[in-house]
Amino acid sequence: MTEQIASQLLLCGLHPDNVALVKEILPRTPQIIIPDMAGFENFLESPPDVPIPMVLCGETLGELSPTEMAQTFRMQYSQAKIFYISKKREAFDRALLLKNGFDDAFLMPFDERIVRKKLLELRSMVDAGAEVVFRPVKMIDLKPSAVIDFDVSVYLPTTNRHIKFAASGEPLDEARVERLGKHNVTNMYVDVGDMKKFYKYSAERLVELGKSGSIGETERVERLENSVRLLFTGIFSTSDGESSLQEGRAMLEDCQEIVKSYILADSEKEWYKAISENIGTEGDSYSHHTRVSTFAGMFSIALEKGSPADFATAGLFHDLGLGEIPEELQKKKYEEMTDEEKELWELHPSISVKLLKMKKIPVPLIVYEMIEQHHERFDGSGFPKGITAPKLKVESQILAMADEFDYLTCAEQLKGDSALTPTEAIKKMAASGAFEIELVSKLVKLFPEK
Amino acid sequence: MFSPETHVLVVDDMMTMRKLVSKSLKEIGFANFTEAKDGADAFEKLKAATPPVGMIVSDWNMPNSTGLDLLKRVRSSEQFKSLPFILVTAEAEKAQIIEAVQAGVSNYVVKPFTTDALKAKIEAVYKKVTGS
Numbered sequence: 277m278t279e280q281i282a283s284q285l286l287l288c289g290l291h292p293d294n295v296a297l298v299k300e301i302l303p304r305t306p307q308i309i310i311p312d313m314a315g316f317e318n319f320l321e322s323p324p325d326v327p328i329p330m331v332l333c334g335e336t337l338g339e340l341s342p343t344e345m346a347q348t349f350r351m352q353y354s355q356a357k358i359f360y361i362s363k364k365r366e367a368f369d370r371a372l373l374l375k376n377g378f379d380d381a382f383l384m385p386f387d388e389r390i391v392r393k394k395l396l397e398l399r400s401m402v403d404a405g406a407e408v409v410f411r412p413v414k415m416i417d418l419k420p421s422a423v424i425d426f427d428v429s430v431y432l433p434t435t436n437r438h439i440k441f442a443a444s445g446e447p448l449d450e451a452r453v454e455r456l457g458k459h460n461v462t463n464m465y466v467d468v469g470d471m472k473k474f475y476k477y478s479a480e481r482l483v484e485l486g487k488s489g490s491i492g493e494t495e496r497v498e499r500l501e502n503s504v505r506l507l508f509t510g511i512f513s514t515s516d517g518e519s520s521l522q523e524g525r526a527m528l529e530d531c532q533e534i535v536k537s538y539i540l541a542d543s544e545k546e547w548y549k550a551i552s553e554n555i556g557t558e559g560d561s562y563s564h565h566t567r568v569s570t571f572a573g574m575f576s577i578a579l580e581k582g583s584p585a586d587f588a589t590a591g592l593f594h595d596l597g598l599g600e601i602p603e604e605l606q607k608k609k610y611e612e613m614t615d616e617e618k619e620l621w622e623l624h625p626s627i628s629v630k631l632l633k634m635k636k637i638p639v640p641l642i643v644y645e646m647i648e649q650h651h652e653r654f655d656g657s658g659f660p661k662g663i664t665a666p667k668l669k670v671e672s673q674i675l676a677m678a679d680e681f682d683y684l685t686c687a688e689q690l691k692g693d694s695a696l697t698p699t700e701a702i703k704k705m706a707a708s709g710a711f712e713i714e715l716v717s718k719l720v721k722l723f724p725e726k
Numbered sequence: 727m728f729s730p731e732t733h734v735l736v737v738d739d740m741m742t743m744r745k746l747v748s749k750s751l752k753e754i755g756f757a758n759f760t761e762a763k764d765g766a767d768a769f770e771k772l773k774a775a776t777p778p779v780g781m782i783v784s785d786w787n788m789p790n791s792t793g794l795d796l797l798k799r800v801r802s803s804e805q806f807k808s809l810p811f812i813l814v815t816a817e818a819e820k821a822q823i824i825e826a827v828q829a830g831v832s833n834y835v836v837k838p839f840t841t842d843a844l845k846a847k848i849e850a851v852y853k854k855v856t857g858s
Binding site for chain 2: 316320340341343344345347348350351352354
């Protein structure tokens, strides 16, 4: 009988804190640790003859450059995922690390959530048959008798256990679904290996709810709004502490994937597929443009205005032109800029359009219009032209709201001010008069006050 | 021309890559190596080598003097112009390989490569040189 050789993880020059993180998440996966140059030279002499699905490199082997590490391990383990994980902010250049051979690069502690996710995915692959690794998710629009193609569990805090709520392939029990609604349980749990199925399920539910069919129009709209509201609630978790930020970010990423799945379910959107494949790697998940893209896509789905693909694309590229604006100016608040600086800043929407056209990415005309107009306002107070309806498109206003929403709710965007809750942000936007009240009031319904 | 005694000059600015390439060459059957860290260092070692170098395996992208610089220098030298020269390139450099072909490279291999891939490239050069 042939004995199966267990996969091992290779850690080279990783900071002790990051080694501890790996051990925490992968306690059962054997690890080969190269702590210093002597260990590295031993490795070169006789590399271990075991399957290595992942190599994690760090910054503690000072004499060895990241490029050298990437190239060495790429030669040795051409099929492995090779990541760079560092705590050193000064020398960290993600684009350069990717260019020099890493599959991705992460700066800790900012990217801890993504690193955890990568390791959990590996665990799911490597420890097949071992204990299930659960991810909290928001299961939208659960219908009695619906059949889901993955297991769904609930968590019982009294016993600290996950109990299966629905088994893959079996119809959902009506009484159980009713009990969930009655107890207002919104967090459910899915095996991390089933996340792609979860995204597909969520997108299919949203697509279904977007069509008028066997249920009444009022009920359909209500269920659609409830679904998007639930997803937004997940992003803006109100739990305290660092774990909520991590959980919120996980939910944001889930929403990005759900929006993508929703759009890609429409086979005509081949152009969107080409764009989304070129967006970049997961290290960019939490940047402003990907958040705005996700929010704009979700607003489009919930408000049933325009095409979510158009919104998601416009969100991705709306600030492309900022790359042409001096970095010091980008860090300044608009209100603190001189007149000359404002004039320069106000060019960025048209520069974004120009750059997008130069890239020859075939997007619908409305996407250019949305980007060009994303700083215009309904009351004429925007720029660059100070236009208002009807020249100011509804689609542009929704993108503008997604942009403003991210600006108000995300501390990194506010340049020193405190972030608002989603409800506070929408209220502020409604009170400003800068957005069409009919549109804003529809958004208010997505973020009810507690 | 190629035998276990063939003296191979391995050129790369990275110590680890020199070791890995030498290791692959050992697995193929070669036993005699000299290492150099860039094109300039390689040419000096080429001139001083005893026994004479029989094959060069050089990385493309090196500071100070690249693999392509070394190739051009070798091909314009009366003493070394016929030496088998294999360039090691990255995927991104493949588009420039035409430049190396015009400069007289014997063959090239793209990183990451297996020992079998390197062996196949060397055998192709051997066949070309010996006509068999």
